Amino acid sequence: MKVFVLLLVFALIALLEIPKLIRKKEWPELITFSILLTIGFILSFLQVIGVELPNPNKGIEKLIKLLTP
Amino acid sequence: MLEGGKISARQMILLVFVSRVIYWITSLPVLLAPPANQDVWIDLWMAVPIYWIVALPFYFLAKRFPQQSFYEYTQAITGKAGPWLGILYVLFLLHITGLTLTNFSEFFTTAVMPETPSLFFVISLTLIAAYAVYHGIEVLGRLSELIAPIIMIAIIGVVLLLVNDMNLQELTPFLEKGIYPSIFTGLSPVGQTIEIIEVAIILPFLNDLRKTKKVFIYAPLLLVFFLFILTFSELTVLGDDLAKTYTYPFYNIVRLIHVGDFLERIEVIHVTIWILGMFVKTAFQYYVIVLGIGQLFHLKSYKPLILPMGIIIVASTNMLGSNVVAFREFLSFEIYDWYTMFFILFIPSLLLLTAVLRKKGEYSK
Numbered sequence: 001m002k003v004f005v006l007l008l009v010f011a012l013i014a015l016l017e018i019p020k021l022i023r024k025k026e027w028p029e030l031i032t033f034s035i036l037l038t039i040g041f042i043l044s045f046l047q048v049i050g051v052e053l054p055n056p057n058k059g060i061e062k063l064i065k066l067l068t069p
Numbered sequence: 070m071l072e073g074g075k076i077s078a079r080q081m082i083l084l085v086f087v088s089r090v091i092y093w094i095t096s097l098p099v100l101l102a103p104p105a106n107q108d109v110w111i112d113l114w115m116a117v118p119i120y121w122i123v124a125l126p127f128y129f130l131a132k133r134f135p136q137q138s139f140y141e142y143t144q145a146i147t148g149k150a151g152p153w154l155g156i157l158y159v160l161f162l163l164h165i166t167g168l169t170l171t172n173f174s175e176f177f178t179t180a181v182m183p184e185t186p187s188l189f190f191v192i193s194l195t196l197i198a199a200y201a202v203y204h205g206i207e208v209l210g211r212l213s214e215l216i217a218p219i220i221m222i223a224i225i226g227v228v229l230l231l232v233n234d235m236n237l238q239e240l241t242p243f244l245e246k247g248i249y250p251s252i253f254t255g256l257s258p259v260g261q262t263i264e265i266i267e268v269a270i271i272l273p274f275l276n277d278l279r280k281t282k283k284v285f286i287y288a289p290l291l292l293v294f295f296l297f298i299l300t301f302s303e304l305t306v307l308g309d310d311l312a313k314t315y316t317y318p319f320y321n322i323v324r325l326i327h328v329g330d331f332l333e334r335i336e337v338i339h340v341t342i343w344i345l346g347m348f349v350k351t352a353f354q355y356y357v358i359v360l361g362i363g364q365l366f367h368l369k370s371y372k373p374l375i376l377p378m379g380i381i382i383v384a385s386t387n388m389l390g391s392n393v394v395a396f397r398e399f400l401s402f403e404i405y406d407w408y409t410m411f412f413i414l415f416i417p418s419l420l421l422l423t424a425v426l427r428k429k430g431e432y433s434k
Contacts, residue, residue, distance in 0.1 A: 013376045021373055032366050033373045040380035043388070053388045056164060057399045064407045 002048045010041055071363045071371055072206055078280035080210035081271070083217040085264045085288045088353055090220065090295045091346030092169075092261075094339070095176050095317045097299060100309075102257035102402045107240050107309040110301045113293060115255030120289035123259055126417035127269045128285055133430030135278050139269040140364045146424045154416070155365045158266070159358055161412050165263055166354040167386040168400070170194060173347045174386075175393060180317060181340055191386050194351055199379045201352040202359060203372060206274050209352055216345050223342045224295065227335060228302045230326050235305040258296055260406030265413050267357045316397070355382065 014037065021030045046053060076084075093099075100109055127139075134142035140158070144151030173194060174187035201208060268288075272281060299319060303312045306322045315321050319339070326335045359378050363371035390396070399405060424430055 010380075013380075017373045017376065026369060026373075028366060029368050029370065029373050032362065032368060033377060036362070036374055036377035036381065040377050040384060043384035044380060047384060047387055055388060055390050056385075057389060057395065060408055061399055061404050064404050068403075068407055 003045070006044060006048050010037065013037065071360060071368070072274060074205045074207035074210075075274055075276040076206055076210035076271070077276055078283050080214055081268060081275060081284050082288045082291060084210065084213040084349070084353055085262075085268060085284075086291050086295070087213050087217050087220060087346050088264050088267070088350040089262055089292050090224075090299075091343065091350055092172070093258075093296060093299055094224065094319050094346075095172070095343065096400070097303065097312075097318055098261070098400060098402060098405075099254065099257045099296065099300065100303070100313050100318070102254050106246065107242075107304060108244055108246070108251070109254055109309075110240070110297060110304055111244070112251035112254035113258060113296055113300060115251045116258045116296070117255075117289050117293050119252075119255045119259045120262070120293075121286070123414050124265060124285040124289075126414070126421045127265060127272075128281065129421055130417065130424065131269065131272050131281050133424055136273055138271070138273050138360070138364060139266065140361050142424075142430070143420065144365075146420055146427065146429050152365055155361060158412070159361045159365070162263075162266070162354060162358050162361070163382065163385060166351065166358065166382055167389050169347070169351055169354060170382070170386040171389050171396060173343075173351075175396065176317065176320075176343065179393065180320060188383075188387065191383055194347065195355075195379045195383055197348055198352040198355045199375050201348070202356045202375055206271060206356065209349070209356060212349055212352070216349055220342050220346055221295075223338050224298060227323055227326070227338065228298055230328060230332070230335070231302055231306055231322060233328075234322075234325060235302065236308075237305060239305050239308045257402045257406060258293070260402065260409050260413075262292070263409050263413060264353075267353060269417075270357050270360065316393075355379070358382075 017033060018030070021033065043053070099113060102109075130139075130142060134145065137145065140155045143154050143158075147154060170191045171187075174190040177190050178185065178187050201212065268284065272284075275281065275284070303318045303322060306325065307315070307318060312318045320336060323336050323339045324334075327333050355375075355378070359371045359374050362368075362374055362378070368374075
């Protein structure tokens with residue numbers, strides 16, 4: 001169910017933006033848009049199916065504790 | 070041009086004011102910075118000169134490249150490494166936006182509406198912010214002009230209502246550890262003010278470029294003045310020990326207001342200005358991220374990128390987790406200030422040095 005809603009949201013966003021971009025022949029914009037949408041899809045899909053993604057705060061915290069007195 | 074709009078120096082100062090002070094009205098980490106005693110309200114005035122020192126690299130870089138934003142002159146100075154540095158800054162701002170949204174939802178789920186899932190707050194705020202970003206920088210400037218007076222009046226009004234509960238005895242002993250530790254107290258609020266990068270990014274949209282200096286001089290004064298009001302009221306009402314233990318000290322003193330038998334439960338005002346200010350703060354950061362991607366990839370318009378970026382923002386906010394204690398630890402001055410200082414002081418200083426050595430940009434008085 002959750003995955004279905006997620007797919008619906010992404011389809012909606014793609015339908016909203018892609019026809020406009022193709023009509024105006026803005027290819028660089030279309031490529032950037034697709035890359036960002038793919039990154040967003042991978043991140044949210046992994047979270048919806050229950051994969052624990054690494055928390056960036058922890059890595060930064062360890063790095064700073066290592067470097068500072 | 071990605072952005073045709075122009076904003077005035079006053080709007081830019083107010084944008085910084087709203088973005089920063091709104092965070093301080095809930096959590097106030099400056100109370101915990103060393104020496105963490107009752108002198109914080111004097112020591113924090115040291116933040117003004119430190120702000121000016123941190124602003125110097127940005128000021129000289131803006132002098133050398135008056136028509137370019139931070140992302141653009143990074144590419145002009147460092148050449149091939151430029152886009153990677155730009156992407157690093159976009160990721161940094163993305164992380165900061167995630168932290169902002171986590172803060173927003175955390176305040177609601179711990180203090181106001183404990184039953185609602187935090188994802189609801191994150192998604193709704195991101196959607197409204199996306200709408201504001203869609204309309205460009207001029208709308209953001211006017212929004213700040215509209216909302217900043219509301220926040221100022223609310224803070225001053227609330228503090229005036231608290232005058233009865235203030236106990237000046239809490240401020241003694243006066244300057245217990247001498248004047249030297251105040252430098253460290255001054256560093257803490259400066260380290261949190263990542264808005265200085267956002268100002269450097271939107272600086273070419275200033276309608277009168279001669280007023281660049283004005284923005285860098287007056288914004289810190291306004292910020293520190295309100296920080297002073299907040300810390301002074303918190304220290305005198307709660308006392309130094311109690312103020313440090315609360316997660317949301319200002320929210321707690323607002324709840325104490327009890328004038329006669331009719332004026333109470335003022336915290337609604339606090340929640341209202343928190344939503345208004347957080348909206349402007351998120352929209353500003355969101356705008357800077359999308360603009361950055363547009364400028365890095367030399368696009369004609371940043372508008373198609375708003376919705377996919379919103380999804381990435383929501384997803385990365387979810388990645389930061391919901392552990393309040395770990396979150397507080399990350400935002401403390403030991404970790405967070407070093408992390409931001411790397412981006413707001415270290416890299417810009419190196420950039421300025423590189424620009425001087427490689428003789429990039431024209432320097433005109």
